Amino acid sequence: MNEQILKALNITKTYQSGENRLVILKDINFTLNKGDLVSLMGASGSGKSTFLNILGTMDSPDSGQVIIHGVDTVKLKENQLAEFRQKHIGFVFQFHYLLPEFSVLENIAMPLLIAGEKRQKALSASVELMDYLGIAGRKDHFPAEISGGEKQRAAICRALISNPDIILADEPTGNLDRETGWQVLDLFQKINREMNQCFFLVTHDETIAAVADRQYYLKDAALTHVRNEES
Amino acid sequence: MNNKSLKTDVWIAFRYFQTRRKVGMASATSLITLIGVAVGTMAVLISMSVLNGFRDVITHRTRNMEPDLKIHVRIFDESDQRNLLTDLKYNFPDYHFTPVLDRKIIVSGTKQSLMQLKGIYPSELGSMFKLKPYLKYDLFLTEDIGQTDFPEIVLGSGLAYSLNLMVGDTVTLLSPADVEYYSAPVMKAILKNIYDIDIFNYDDMTGFVHILDMQYFIDEPGWHEIYVRTTDSNAEKKLRSYLPDQLSLISWKDEHRELFAAMEMEKKGTFIVLNLIILLAGFNLVSSLIMLLLEKKWEVGILKSMGLKDNQAFRIYFILGWITGGIGMVIGLISSLSLLLWQQFHPFIRLPGDVYFIKYLPVAVSPWDVLLTVVVLILIITLASLLPARHSVKLKPLDSIKVKM
Numbered sequence: 001m002n003e004q005i006l007k008a009l010n011i012t013k014t015y016q017s018g019e020n021r022l023v024i025l026k027d028i029n030f031t032l033n034k035g036d037l038v039s040l041m042g043a044s045g046s047g048k049s050t051f052l053n054i055l056g057t058m059d060s061p062d063s064g065q066v067i068i069h070g071v072d073t074v075k076l077k078e079n080q081l082a083e084f085r086q087k088h089i090g091f092v093f094q095f096h097y098l099l100p101e102f103s104v105l106e107n108i109a110m111p112l113l114i115a116g117e118k119r120q121k122a123l124s125a126s127v128e129l130m131d132y133l134g135i136a137g138r139k140d141h142f143p144a145e146i147s148g149g150e151k152q153r154a155a156i157c158r159a160l161i162s163n164p165d166i167i168l169a170d171e172p173t174g175n176l177d178r179e180t181g182w183q184v185l186d187l188f189q190k191i192n193r194e195m196n197q198c199f200f201l202v203t204h205d206e207t208i209a210a211v212a213d214r215q216y217y218l219k220d221a222a223l224t225h226v227r228n229e230e231s
Numbered sequence: 232m233n234n235k236s237l238k239t240d241v242w243i244a245f246r247y248f249q250t251r252r253k254v255g256m257a258s259a260t261s262l263i264t265l266i267g268v269a270v271g272t273m274a275v276l277i278s279m280s281v282l283n284g285f286r287d288v289i290t291h292r293t294r295n296m297e298p299d300l301k302i303h304v305r306i307f308d309e310s311d312q313r314n315l316l317t318d319l320k321y322n323f324p325d326y327h328f329t330p331v332l333d334r335k336i337i338v339s340g341t342k343q344s345l346m347q348l349k350g351i352y353p354s355e356l357g358s359m360f361k362l363k364p365y366l367k368y369d370l371f372l373t374e375d376i377g378q379t380d381f382p383e384i385v386l387g388s389g390l391a392y393s394l395n396l397m398v399g400d401t402v403t404l405l406s407p408a409d410v411e412y413y414s415a416p417v418m419k420a421i422l423k424n425i426y427d428i429d430i431f432n433y434d435d436m437t438g439f440v441h442i443l444d445m446q447y448f449i450d451e452p453g454w455h456e457i458y459v460r461t462t463d464s465n466a467e468k469k470l471r472s473y474l475p476d477q478l479s480l481i482s483w484k485d486e487h488r489e490l491f492a493a494m495e496m497e498k499k500g501t502f503i504v505l506n507l508i509i510l511l512a513g514f515n516l517v518s519s520l521i522m523l524l525l526e527k528k529w530e531v532g533i534l535k536s537m538g539l540k541d542n543q544a545f546r547i548y549f550i551l552g553w554i555t556g557g558i559g560m561v562i563g564l565i566s567s568l569s570l571l572l573w574q575q576f577h578p579f580i581r582l583p584g585d586v587y588f589i590k591y592l593p594v595a596v597s598p599w600d601v602l603l604t605v606v607v608l609i610l611i612i613t614l615a616s617l618l619p620a621r622h623s624v625k626l627k628p629l630d631s632i633k634v635k636m
Contacts, residue, residue: 086538
């Protein structure tokens with residue numbers, strides 16, 4: 001059995017909407033192991049992005065624990081969380097969110113650079129990763145000069161560069177055409193297979209969710225296990 | 232502080248600064264801010280230096296007409312005055328002493344005017360008073376009064392022109408302060424020369440005659456003051472301890488304290504008012520950085536999601552503020568100092584001769600003014616950079632990214 005990386009215990013999240021209190025997540029328990037490729041489906045507004053953000057320490061639950069590598073992240077302070085994210089978590093968003101002022105190579109190296117890594121080392125690690133994902137030829141280009149698929153590949157490289165335990169992807173193909181979207185998903189599978197990288201994928205598209213080994217569905221604040229690849 | 236991450240913070244801030252020109256309205260406000268700081272710096276330094284320049288010119292010309300020290304000897308009788316002068320010359324051989332007799336009188340040409348008449352030894356016009364460069368003609372008061380039919384007088388240009396007098400004209404001098412038996416002493420004198428030092432107090436108010444003519448005119452055998460010129464900075468202290476207590480001693484600085492205090496006050500006032508320009512540039516800097524921060528809010532969020540700490544976000548925006556303000560400050564300092572030093576040593580900005588008493592704009596760069604301006608700039612740029620930097624700390628990564636969603 002693979003090493004357990006993340007354990008979410010009794011996660012509850014509510015939002016105040018006027019006089020009503022909306023329960024988005026209720027007593028959710030969840031685990032991620034090394035090498036997992038897990039997807040989460042749900043309708044718009046069902047709370048799947050909120051759940052992803054809580055797992056990624058970008059949001060905090062009203063109650064419950066998110067334990068990553070034995071650390072209860074809910075108890076960490078802002079600066080500790082930033083450092084924790086840098087080491088353990090990579091994000092891929094629906095939009096690439098590459099910084100327009102920096103070249104593709106610099107964007108990818110950014111997590112290492114802000115962590116204080118030597119520039120040369122950070123850049124050569126980034127070039128290696130770009131080569132692996134087939135965009136090395138675009139290293140000196142700026143985000144505005146490359147295609148949508150290339151931007152998303154660059155965003156995946158940026159998420160991978162710190163060698164995180166988990167990559168959290170929120171609708172990573174939502175802004176891409178179907179063919180490019182599938183290319184990105186192929187990449188996820190390739191990285192998952194070859195690097196034993198854990199992915200947690202949030203989508204509303206069943207066909208995309210189907211690439212995962214484990215699939216979950218979020219409805220009425222509860223998480224339902226849909227199927228396992230083996231089952 | 233991690234030096235490597237500091238390098239990255241500086242790099243990010245510089246990259247933001249370099250690429251701002253491509254990023255919409257923030258670029259324009261950034262450029263305006265930079266220009267604002269530069270112009271503010273130039274305005275302060277140029278104004279201070281011009282005020283210094285005018286002060287130096289006025290000081291120099293006032294010093295030409297005023298001795299370093301004046302000893303009031305009127306309470307002594309004539310023989311005591313002469314003994315004192317002999318003692319002073321003997322005990323302070325490096326100092327230059329000369330007796331002066333002066334009186335406020337009425338001078339008449341085609342019109343009448345009140346003036347200060349000083350009785351001096353003629354050679355003192357060039358030594359004690361240093362008036363030679365300002366005389367219209369190469370003519371001096373005659374040393375030997377026996378060789379002239381009339382007493383001779385030298386008047387300031389303002390006074391001569393207001394009385395419609397030309398060199399060679401006769402003037403009548405009347406001393407109301409010396410009225411005896413309902414009659415004031417009167418003396419006729421020939422206008423020997425006119426000086427033009429371009430300071431109202433002298434050009435419009437002061438004239439010189441031979442001291443012997445003055446003594447005869449007001450019927451006083453002695454002197455009123457002994458004027459002292461010296462390069463000794465301790466002269467006042469030394470003379471004060473040497474002179475009898477009943478004699479008063481006054482320095483030129485004390486005598487013109489109000490004038491120089493007014494000039495100093497004017498300079499301080501100008502400095503404060505002009506620093507408001509820099510303060511305004513500081514406000515521009517705040518608004519420009521806040522605008523940039525709002526444009527880049529999602530980037531702050533993304534950077535924080537990648538591990539950027541709050542203190543790093545603070546540093547990036549603080550450094551960015553300092554780059555904008557600092558470049559403005561350096562441009563302002565370099566351009567104003569280049570301009571000022573060029574004008575100071577190779578004057579090229581001329582002043583209209585019919586309006587001003589000098590040909591070129593006077594300039595004197597004071598290192599203290601430069602230092603003070605730099606300190607004020609540092610303070611304002613630092614305070615202006617702190618506000619957006621502190622705001623960047625408060626941004627939550629998720630809220631910031633949502634702006635872009």
